[in-house]
Amino acid sequence: MPRKTDTAEAVKETETQAAAEEVKQENLMYVGSTIPGIGIQNRVYTEIPEAAKEACKDVPEMRNLFIPVIKYPLAEKMLRERKGYIFSAFRKALEYKTEGGK
Numbered sequence: 001m002p003r004k005t006d007t008a009e010a011v012k013e014t015e016t017q018a019a020a021e022e023v024k025q026e027n028l029m030y031v032g033s034t035i036p037g038i039g040i041q042n043r044v045y046t047e048i049p050e051a052a053k054e055a056c057k058d059v060p061e062m063r064n065l066f067i068p069v070i071k072y073p074l075a076e077k078m079l080r081e082r083k084g085y086i087f088s089a090f091r092k093a094l095e096y097k098t099e100g101g102k
Helices: 004-025 050-058 060-065 067-082 087-096
Strands: 028-030 066-070
Touching: 028 067, 050 060, 060 066, 060 087, 066 067, 067 087
Parallel strands: none
Antiparallel strands: 028 066
16 A cells, blocks of 8 residues: 555656646746847747757856746846846846857
């Protein structure tokens, strides 16, 4: 007879996997500065563009600029107040843009 904790852990693991699959299919909004070939500010993407994935290898913080659309109000607040991880990523993306990529 399985222990109750084994069953609970199995359910939790299944829920975690389902949530991860849902995130993969969720539309993402790019909230960074427009960078030609990488992302257009406030555009919704079904997946992160390949050029953006390459840029994220140089500047990993840029991945934080692709957010689920439902989190846009929080991101907008961070940008407006000039604090938080979204604002930090925004600044890194601006540096990347002004340096012309690495």
